[in-house]
Each structure stands twice: as structure tokens, then as C-alpha cells.
Amino acid sequence: MVRLSGPEPMPRGTSRPKNRLHMVLEHRRRRLAQLAFGMLSVVAFAWGCSAAVSDFRRPKFKVVAFFTGKKDQAHISFLGEATKRFPEMAAKNGFTFDTTSDWNNLNPDFLADYQVVVFLDTRPEEPAQRAAFKRYMDDGGAWMGFHFAAFALGNSDYPANWPWYHDVFLGSGQYASNTWRPTSAILRVEDRAHPVTRGLPPTFKTSPSEWYRWEKDLRQNPDIDILLAIDSASFPLGTGPKPNEIWHSGYYPVAWTNRNYKMLYFNFGHNDIDYEHKIDSTNRTLSYTFGTPAQDQLILNGLLWLGDRSQRPPGSRR
Secondary structure, three states, rough: OOOOOOOOOOOOOOOOOOHHHHHHHHHHHHHHHHHHHHHHHHHHHHHHHHHHHHEEEEEEEEEEEEEEOOOOOOHHHHHHHHHHHHHHHHHHHHOEEEEEOOOOOOHHHHHHHOOOEEEEOOOOOHHHHHHHHHHHHOOOOEEEEEHHHHHOOOOHHHHHHHHHHHHHHHOOOEEEOOOOOOOOOOEEEEEOHHHOOOOOOOEEOOEOOOOOEEEHHHHOOOEEEEEEEEOOOHHHOOOOOHHHOOOOOOEEEEEEEEEEEEEEEOOOOOOOOOOOOOOOOOOOOOOOOOOOOHHHHHHHHHHHHOOOOOOOOOOOOO
């Protein structure tokens, strides 16, 4: 019998060599898998970049400043500065800065879009506006005020008729007196640990301003943290002509916070004006609040601290 020969049996544990077509198809499958993975990686990277760009472009926080701008050329001059300089600060530091002279915007729906409110020259007068502002602060909103925003006096155009704001929130009570005319002062940092004073020298010279004295001694209020005060190197402060408009001694806070709220008040924001028309008849501005590096840094530090929602005051209600 003739035995036909065939392929030799394969040893156990081995497999037959793949034919060429099978090898080509396997190579293509692996190649397609690699290409698909690469495309998914590109898409994921592009999405991540898009999200990063979106986060970068999204403002860190939003600020809205309220103002009146109808009385006292010194305050109107400051408004002109502020409405120019604050948007520049915002653009460089990743937040937005809007302004409004409509105090009826001081309502819950409008305020819900902003993390920081600024009073540039005055305060709200209507009960509904005041109630909305108090609710905003009680709910964890942030506030910055300048100079005349804290003013209240007896039966004046800005009477002492808002106890929560002047006695509790600001803690200063009524206006008591002021220096004249607007002059520079040497400020002393009182709380060097606070974020608002970070990077400031121990003392520095300010831009000229009118300086207010208040009814209440803020040092006696445990809720108030005084950040800066007028240094004794400033005395005599003011030029008169009235003797009481020149300060020779005393303690005068310039910047402070209330530990129960995210708030910051600055006792400056009154430019010097040529009221006597010594230069011309235009009530020309003779000094500006912005432009002193340390003072500008103080204001910027304040806005960044107020806008940082991760930092709440120790006694905050929220």
C-alpha cells in the first residue's frame, strides 16, 4: 500500500504559521486602532484646551459701582477718575467692573449677578434699596465704600437715619469733622496680616484728600478691624483757614473692615479743586486720588480680597 504524505504534525503547544493575508489584515486592524486612539486623544486635548481657554476668559468676579455724581465737584472729579481707572484694573486682573447711577438697581435680581458692590460717592436713600443692600450683605455679598459713602449728619441732606448702616455695618456713626484743604497724609498699616495690606510698606504717603473724623471710636468696637490709620508724622494735617480744620494730634482710621461682613471702607476719595478760581473759572481738578503706587495697590488688594469667594470674614453670616 502506498501511504500518501501530508503535512507533518505540529508539536504540542505550537500553532501553525499565519498565512500572508491574515497577517496583512491583522496589521491593518492594529493600525486602525492606533489611528482611532490618536484621534480620540486629539479631540480630548482640544476639548481640554477649549475648556481651559473658557475658564481663562471667564471673569474671576463681577463688580458694580453705584454713584450719584450731582454734588461737590471734588466728588465728581473722583468719580471721573474711578470710572476710568477701575475698568483698567479689571482688565489687567481678570474681573469685570460695571457702573450705574440708577440706585433702583439696588435690588435682589440685579445684585444677584455681582459679587462685589461699590459705593463711590453716596449711599442709597429709599427703604427698598436699603433693605436690598442689607439682605445682599447678610447673604454673603461684598462691599467697598469711599469717603462720602459713609457720611451722615443730623438733619443734613444725608441725615443720620440708617442706624444699621452707620452704627453697625460701618461702626463709625455720624460725621464729626474734617481737615481742610485736601492734603496728603502719611498712613500707617495697623493690621499687616490682612490680605488688603499685603505688600504695602509700613507707612506711605497718600494722594491729597479731605479726611473725616467720626462720632464713634472704632478702636472700641470688637467687630471692627482697622487696617490703616493716619500716622503722627502727618501732623499738622490740613491747612485751614479754620483752626479746627487742622489736626495736630489724635487717632484717625482710614481703612477698616467689619468682621461680620465682607466689607471695606476707605476714608479718601475727595480731590482738591480750584474752588477759588485762582487758575481759571472751570473748578479745575488740582489733585487726583489714583496715581500713588502704594495707594493704588491698596485699592486693588481690596477689590481682589472682596472678590475672592474662598475667603470669608471670621464672623460672616454665610
